[in-house]
Structures are given as C-alpha cells and as structure tokens.
Amino acid sequence: VLVGDEAAKVTAAAQAAIPDGTIDRVETDSDGSPFEAHVTKADGTQVVVKVDASYTVTATEDMPAGGRGGGRHGGRHGGGTDADDPAATEEAPSTTTA
Numbered sequence: 001v002l003v004g005d006e007a008a009k010v011t012a013a014a015q016a017a018i019p020d021g022t023i024d025r026v027e028t029d030s031d032g033s034p035f036e037a038h039v040t041k042a043d044g045t046q047v048v049v050k051v052d053a054s055y056t057v058t059a060t061e062d063m064p065a066g067g068r069g070g071g072r073h074g075g076r077h078g079g080g081t082d083a084d085d086p087a088a089t090e091e092a093p094s095t096t097t098a
Helices: 004-017
Strands: 022-028 035-040 046-051 057-062
Touching: 004 022, 004 035, 004 046, 004 057
Parallel strands: none
Antiparallel strands: 022 035, 035 046, 046 057
C-alpha cells in the first residue's frame, strides 16, 4: 500500500482516468507497472488502473465480478476461489498399494 506523495499522485491519476470512481487502494504493482489503483466505479464494477513512474495512466483492467483477487482464477487480480471451479472440488482417485 502506498502512502504520502506517491499515494497522492497515483490517486490523482486514477481519479482523472475514472472520475466517477472511488479509490479503494493504491499500491505498487508486480505485474509490469510501478503502481496501480484499485477503483470501484459508480456502477459497482471494479477496475485496476495501471500507473507508470511518471504517474501517467497506462492501462485500465476490468476485475472479474465477485472478487478482489487472490484466487486462482485470473492471477493476482482475479476473483473467485477454488470452490468456483468444479474441477478443483472433484476428489482425486484414490490409489492403494498392496
């Protein structure tokens, strides 16, 4: 999570890109851009705004419905959990040795 001047600059860039949005958090990004802002738009959808070292917005990525990330679907910013994946809930065949 960013604080101070960096947080203010990333927040300003994200607000300029999504003026009707609410900034949920700003942080460093390990997926290419130096910074990112998580934003909830007025319609309730969530996006990630990528910001470069010059505090310029370089991309906006829609987040999948229902999640703030962390699940196995969609990588770092994906939503959902293993319970959403039928294959993940199937039991593996048991093997026994005699």
